[in-house]
Amino acid sequence: MEPCAECGAPMEPRSCDELFQTLLALDHARQAPWGPLHGVSVACFLLQHPSRLPADDGAMAWALLHAYLEGGLDDVNQLVGRARRGNSHRAQGRPAPAVRGAALPHRDAPHSRFSVTIHDVAVDGSFPSSEFTEGVRAWAAATVDAWK
Ligand SMILES: [Zn+2]
Numbered sequence: 001m002e003p004c005a006e007c008g009a010p011m012e013p014r015s016c017d018e019l020f021q022t023l024l025a026l027d028h029a030r031q032a033p034w035g036p037l038h039g040v041s042v043a044c045f046l047l048q049h050p051s052r053l054p055a056d057d058g059a060m061a062w063a064l065l066h067a068y069l070e071g072g073l074d075d076v077n078q079l080v081g082r083a084r085r086g087n088s089h090r091a092q093g094r095p096a097p098a099v100r101g102a103a104l105p106h107r108d109a110p111h112s113r114f115s116v117t118i119h120d121v122a123v124d125g126s127f128p129s130s131e132f133t134e135g136v137r138a139w140a141a142a143t144v145d146a147w148k
Helices: 016-028 035-048 059-085 089-093 118-122 129-147
Strands: none
Touching: 016 035, 016 118, 035 059, 035 118, 035 129, 059 129, 118 129
16 A cells, blocks of 8 residues: 555554544543643644645644744643634733744645654554653654755
């Protein structure tokens, strides 16, 4: 079977889609480590499968990965909170997390192969908790690296 045309991962024994559904189910249980990393893991998946990017061309996903790599979940939560509040004056209470070098690549831009994909984070298909946090960090770094 051909590897995934977008992220390059093998489609066996599970396709990227099947793994993504498993990951979403874990996220939605809202338990650590999966729940808190939901936004980050979805951003990784979308940016490795650009045909699924939302109408903003992944601007939020891209900013979120940079926030995570530079400031961890605290910065991610600030970013998400600010986006939810929109232009509310309450959003001006804290300085924005720095999102350096976060210019969004064009979705059709050529990128190198991803050194870490959802298959690596899934390990045996179950996204084991003991390796998940490290796995997502490596996944996020590989995603950003490949698009540079
Ligand atoms: Zn894929």
